[in-house]
Amino acid sequence: MSPSTLNDLFKNKVVLGGIVSLLLSILSLFVLNNLVFFVVFLVIFIILLLFNFIKITRKLYDTLGSRLMLFVTASIIFLFFLLLIILIQGSLRILSEESLPSLLFSSTWKPFSGEFGLFAVIIDTLIVTAISMLIAVPISLLSAIYIAEYAPKKFKNIVRPFIDVLAGVPSVVFGLCALLVFVPIVRDDIAPFFGSNISSGFSLFTAALILAIMVFPIIISLCLESFNSIPIALKEASLSVGATKWETVKKVIFRASGPGILAAIFLGFGRAFGETIAVSMVIGNQELIPSSLFGPGQTLASLIASNYTEVSSIPILASALIFVALLLFIVVLIFNLLGYLVLRRASKRWKY
Amino acid sequence: MLASVFIVMGSLILIVGVIVFNGAPSLSLQILTQTSEGGFYLGAGGGFLNAIVGSLLLALPATGLAFIIGIAIALYLQKDFLNPSIANFIRICLDILWGVPSVVYGVFCLTIMIAIGMTGGSVLFGIIALTLLEIPIITRSIDESIKMVPAGLKETAYSLGSTKVETAMKVVRRQAMPGIIAGVLLGFGRGIGDAASILLTVGDSNYFPTSLSDQTAALPTMILNLVSMPDQVVQNKAYAVAFVLLMIVLLISIITRYLTKKSSKHIIK
Amino acid sequence: MENPKTIQIETKALNVAIHNNQVLKNIDIQIPAKQLTAIIGPSGCGKTTLLKSFNRLLEIQDGIKIEGEIVVDGINIMSSGLNVPDIRKKMGLISQKPYPLPMSIFENVAYGLRIHHDKNQKELAEAVQNCLQEVGLWSEVKDRLHDPASRLSVGQQQRLCLARAIAVQPEVILCDEPTSALDPIAAQQIEKLLLKLKKDFTVILVTHTLRQAKRVADHVIFLYFGKVVEQGTAAEFFNNPKNPETKAYLAGEIS
Numbered sequence: 084m085s086p087s088t089l090n091d092l093f094k095n096k097v098v099l100g101g102i103v104s105l106l107l108s109i110l111s112l113f114v115l116n117n118l119v120f121f122v123v124f125l126v127i128f129i130i131l132l133l134f135n136f137i138k139i140t141r142k143l144y145d146t147l148g149s150r151l152m153l154f155v156t157a158s159i160i161f162l163f164f165l166l167l168i169i170l171i172q173g174s175l176r177i178l179s180e181e182s183l184p185s186l187l188f189s190s191t192w193k194p195f196s197g198e199f200g201l202f203a204v205i206i207d208t209l210i211v212t213a214i215s216m217l218i219a220v221p222i223s224l225l226s227a228i229y230i231a232e233y234a235p236k237k238f239k240n241i242v243r244p245f246i247d248v249l250a251g252v253p254s255v256v257f258g259l260c261a262l263l264v265f266v267p268i269v270r271d272d273i274a275p276f277f278g279s280n281i282s283s284g285f286s287l288f289t290a291a292l293i294l295a296i297m298v299f300p301i302i303i304s305l306c307l308e309s310f311n312s313i314p315i316a317l318k319e320a321s322l323s324v325g326a327t328k329w330e331t332v333k334k335v336i337f338r339a340s341g342p343g344i345l346a347a348i349f350l351g352f353g354r355a356f357g358e359t360i361a362v363s364m365v366i367g368n369q370e371l372i373p374s375s376l377f378g379p380g381q382t383l384a385s386l387i388a389s390n391y392t393e394v395s396s397i398p399i400l401a402s403a404l405i406f407v408a409l410l411l412f413i414v415v416l417i418f419n420l421l422g423y424l425v426l427r428r429a430s431k432r433w434k435y
Numbered sequence: 436m437l438a439s440v441f442i443v444m445g446s447l448i449l450i451v452g453v454i455v456f457n458g459a460p461s462l463s464l465q466i467l468t469q470t471s472e473g474g475f476y477l478g479a480g481g482g483f484l485n486a487i488v489g490s491l492l493l494a495l496p497a498t499g500l501a502f503i504i505g506i507a508i509a510l511y512l513q514k515d516f517l518n519p520s521i522a523n524f525i526r527i528c529l530d531i532l533w534g535v536p537s538v539v540y541g542v543f544c545l546t547i548m549i550a551i552g553m554t555g556g557s558v559l560f561g562i563i564a565l566t567l568l569e570i571p572i573i574t575r576s577i578d579e580s581i582k583m584v585p586a587g588l589k590e591t592a593y594s595l596g597s598t599k600v601e602t603a604m605k606v607v608r609r610q611a612m613p614g615i616i617a618g619v620l621l622g623f624g625r626g627i628g629d630a631a632s633i634l635l636t637v638g639d640s641n642y643f644p645t646s647l648s649d650q651t652a653a654l655p656t657m658i659l660n661l662v663s664m665p666d667q668v669v670q671n672k673a674y675a676v677a678f679v680l681l682m683i684v685l686l687i688s689i690i691t692r693y694l695t696k697k698s699s700k701h702i703i704k
Numbered sequence: 705m706e707n708p709k710t711i712q713i714e715t716k717a718l719n720v721a722i723h724n725n726q727v728l729k730n731i732d733i734q735i736p737a738k739q740l741t742a743i744i745g746p747s748g749c750g751k752t753t754l755l756k757s758f759n760r761l762l763e764i765q766d767g768i769k770i771e772g773e774i775v776v777d778g779i780n781i782m783s784s785g786l787n788v789p790d791i792r793k794k795m796g797l798i799s800q801k802p803y804p805l806p807m808s809i810f811e812n813v814a815y816g817l818r819i820h821h822d823k824n825q826k827e828l829a830e831a832v833q834n835c836l837q838e839v840g841l842w843s844e845v846k847d848r849l850h851d852p853a854s855r856l857s858v859g860q861q862q863r864l865c866l867a868r869a870i871a872v873q874p875e876v877i878l879c880d881e882p883t884s885a886l887d888p889i890a891a892q893q894i895e896k897l898l899l900k901l902k903k904d905f906t907v908i909l910v911t912h913t914l915r916q917a918k919r920v921a922d923h924v925i926f927l928y929f930g931k932v933v934e935q936g937t938a939a940e941f942f943n944n945p946k947n948p949e950t951k952a953y954l955a956g957e958i959s
Contacts, residue, residue, distance in 0.1 A: 141601070145600045151507065152507045152516065153511060156507070163531075163532060166535075170542070170543065242444070251628070251687070253628025257450060296446045300447065353536075359630070384538050384631070401546070412539050415535050420531075588806075590761055590797065590803075594878075596790065612806075701853075702854060703854050
């Protein structure tokens with residue numbers, strides 16, 4: 084460890100920082116010829132110089148530190164509202180030209196002729212999210228229970244890290260796989276099987292499928308976490324009154340970790356609902372009210388990704404896309420608050 | 436039950452397998468060490484070093500910023516500093532921000548860029564978008580690990596005459612170190628792999644960015660650009676890029692495991 | 705040597721409520737300096753609360769309401785405008801479960817020295833060695849000073865906590881059932897140490913084992929349901945208790 088006490092250490096760092104910033108300011112003036120950097124580093128140097136003369140007492144350090152943390156925390160709350168305000172502000176333009184009902188309930192999206200009906204896109208979004216959750220939730224829950232309660236320890240030790248890694252795999256990678264594997268499968272096998280022979284493979288169903296796979300690791304790893312936090316005594320209590328393992332799972336584990344499971348599902352929903360890239364790669368990007376699950380579509384998020392390049396040529400399109408982003412934000416907001424309320428009620432009732 | 440495990444594991448292994456088997460063969464030293472040339476998207480030579488560098492130049496500063504902001508907030512959310520009900524309100528806000536789709540952050544930055552008359556994209560706004568994306572992730576992860584710090588440990592620090600900031604910075608921070616590391620790397624992983632926010636804010640380029648106002652290539656957006664090309668040879672390059680991205684994610688996970696293990700030797704149970 | 709009857713800590717009409725639940729009621733006690741005072745009583749009678757009010761640690765919990773005065777060295781520490789870390793520095797705390805700080809053994813002892821005093825590396829090393837020798841830990845850890853403190857045994861950790869507490873040169877050492885998590889041998893070591901330390905420090909020991917109080921205390925305070933039932937010298941308390949509740953407690957009739 085370094086030999087100095089706190090004050091010494093601080094001073095040394097100050098001195099070091101001062102020298103470095105002075106060097107950087109000289110460097111930026113003569114080598115980079117950049118006046119902005121010169122001024123920035125010079126100001127840092129002067130501040131550090133001043134620090135050297137003012138003795139920083141512990142009390143001052145404490146006050147300054149707390150204030151700084153308060154400032155950062157307050158600005159994050161500010162950011163939260165700023166995000167909302169900027170999105171609302173940006174949507175005002177489209178809202179002044181088109182009424183809210185016509186935006187939400189007209190289904191013609193033709194930016195070039197000035198028509199911005201989102202109805203078809205909203206319907207597609209609901210369908211895709213619903214199907215993906217219908218696939219993902221039961222499968223993930225059953226897998227989580229198997230991994231937590233039934234699987235041999237060795238299996239558990241291999242699977243858990245694997246799932247955690249996969250929760251971090253970028254969505255564009257999933258999208259790429261879907262493009263390579265699922266699009267042909269849907270086109271050649273699944274769609275014909277359900278009697279729809281003209282599917283290109285770029286469809287709502289393909290998007291829902293890849294979303295479900297993306298959501299698996301999220302729901303599973305969160306569920307495992309909440310299963311693991313159940314006290315063993317609780318399980319023992321159930322088993323000791325003669326309940327079978329499955330009864331224990333059903334009656335005790337599901338109830339005790341109910342809030343956790345719910346949180347996992349909400350988070351999975353949020354991910355599926357707002358996923359942009361993977362969806363836009365396989366959904367076909369056509370703003371149509373779907374006639375079949377195997378036809379192309381467009382979700383709110385993928386709409387932004389496939390239209391943003393035109394914003395410089397059609398200014399009002401930018402406002403329309405900002406409005407779509409606002410919709411996404413608001414839905415996530417509502418779902419989070421809903422989830423929070425449910426969790427609070429549940430955790431009051433089932434407290435362990 | 437077993438069937439569902441097989442479905443989950445099968446599909447996930449399939450994803451990894453597809454990327455590895457298609458990506459690894461297309462990978463060569465040449466495309467890893469060269470920047471993309473004009474014809475890169477048309478099937479000709481060049482590599483994607485500029486995208487790797489671009490991704491790092493976006494994700495590293497963003498993670499750094501988000502870390503500084505995140506740890507300050509997470510420490511401040513302790514009841515030593517902040518009324519618990521206000522802290523919980525902030526936690527809800529952060530959870531909502533965590534759930535906000537990354538494309539919304541992209542749109543947010545795009546809105547500002549349009550307002551100030553900037554077109555095409557820049558490194559600066561890419562960093563801002565990623566920072567916004569990472570702040571809630573990093574903050575809440577650190578916050579969760581700080582919540583686990585035993586009250587008795589803090590009492591010990593206070594009873595030795597530490598001030599609140601000293602307790603937070605010297606004792607709580609150390610005890611929460613594994614969680615902090617995991618949180619930061621989680622944020623970094625999300626940042627470097629996120630395409631939606633970057634897509635709207637950084638544009639594209641064949642060169643290394645030299646200033647904050649330059650456009651830049653990045654790994655996720657490069658994948659999107661490559662697969663949209665009709666040529667099969669070009670599309671194969673996308674798998675190589677995806678393979679690199681997958682390796683980065685794997686590497687992050689390994690580093691996380693190593694560092695959390697290493698940093699938890701001082702942890703008091 | 706000072707007059708043993710000097711009063712180190714005195715409380716006047718101390719009332720503490722946690723979430724509107726009155727935990728301490730009208731506590732008036734005097735704690736003599738450089739002696740070992742035991743606070744005894746059944747679990748949940750407010751012993752720990754009383755102990756933590758001495759170094760103002762209570763107020764970091766939620767829903768705490770404190771009234772009354774606590775006078776330490778002639779100053780009411782409850783009055784506003786005092787620097788709380790300075791008050792706490794005067795009082796070392798040893799908790800029930802040892803809490804070493806998440807750093808090396810050396811850094812644990814050096815922690816207080818670093819934040820309170822300007823010392824160079826050599827002085828620091830000497831001070832750390834002195835404190836560790838004082839608690840009899842030096843010979844056990846001198847070759848692994850830079851190992852994590854979490855690797856020590858629980859008994860060693862508790863002694864490390866003692867060393868860390870005395871390193872900041874407090875006047876009072878507050879012990880909150882310091883032996884309850886330890887095995888008998890480690891507990892005996894701690895008891896011996898406390899007896900040794902009372903020469904230089906005022907030691908306040910919270911315990912719920914009567915036998916321990918009998919073995920080590922000079923002065924005893926008996927708390928029962930948040931009230932002081934009896935206080936006095938150990939000899940008088942154990943041999944000639946005045947209050948019927950004390951008699952009943954000593955006889956093992958109430959707990």
